[in-house]
Amino acid sequence: MNGQIQEAGHVFQIRWIPKYTFIERLLHWVNTAIFIPLVVTGLVLYLDALKPLAQGEAGQWMRLVHRLVAILFIAVPVIYGILQPRRLWMHLKEFAFDREDLGWLKNAFGYYVWGKHDAMPPQGRFNTGEKINAVVMILSWILFVVSGLIMWYGKGIVSAELFRWMVVVHDLTMIVAVCMLIVHLFLAVAHPLMWAALVSMRFGVTSATYAAEHHAKWYYGPKRAMELYEAKKKNASHSA
């Protein structure tokens, strides 16, 4: 069953489904533009191999740029929460994990490497991988902000031990976030199955066909998506 409607002799078909609002896309790209200089300046300050760049006047500039961009990094999600609180709350609820996520994880290797899509349990508007990315990014944001603010303003106020811990937390969070960014970038730009994710983040829409195949719970609703999935599994076991 698809989504077609007739009106006064005309037939309508849902072809493109709005997935992200203009504000969401704008903030995603602003966040991307902010994150890259943060990573570059952060790596200069973190890696021993780049230490010469972190000394003298250049080092002062690196710290200044890192801190100025960090203010924007803190501000973007806050601005989003102010502009679209209902959407933000909706996203947070959508990032909750459920039983199908376990099945998705079990079959993820075959899906991403061999393109075996049929075994994947139906997904909502965000698939398990997207949810993991979102949760890691949200936690990273919290850890970056807390540890970063303590490192920036806490010297002499907090204990030396807590300060040292914040440096470790900041560095470890950076490693995790950069690894996640690399995976995210690869899937969005280079992976053949994920083309629609980039389209939806550029134009705000996703095709109905793609949504029905890859986000069946969002398209058909949880009940029918599971029925279709079970029927597909049954057919596959019969033909095998």
Add this chain to the structure above:
Amino acid sequence: MAKILVVDDDPDFIKISRTILQFQNHQVLTAANGEEGLKVMRKEKPDLVILDIMMSYILDGLDTRRQMAADPDLKDIPVIMATSLTGERVRSELPSDEYVPASEWIHKPIDPDKLLEQVKRALG
């Protein structure tokens, strides 16, 4: 004056359409998704339903309309389908052998005069 049920997950749309419809003294009932809408329909028997398509999932509104059509108590209630999904430019592009009957169509964002005119027409 008629009893009109507005089914939409967007509180802004509910608020705007309620204001417009109450301006003409209609009694307005509301529901946030198809399942809730069907419950209200069975209990309240509205004279007209304004039904959004994409609610808790993409086809929620279409499934609701199909369930209404299959229910003898609900099948004769006129329905105005409301959506921002399709526009003029996609009209008649694709043939189909399957459709959902709707008395009227309204595209979001809604024009108050047009909505009142369509409500009047749908109520006959």
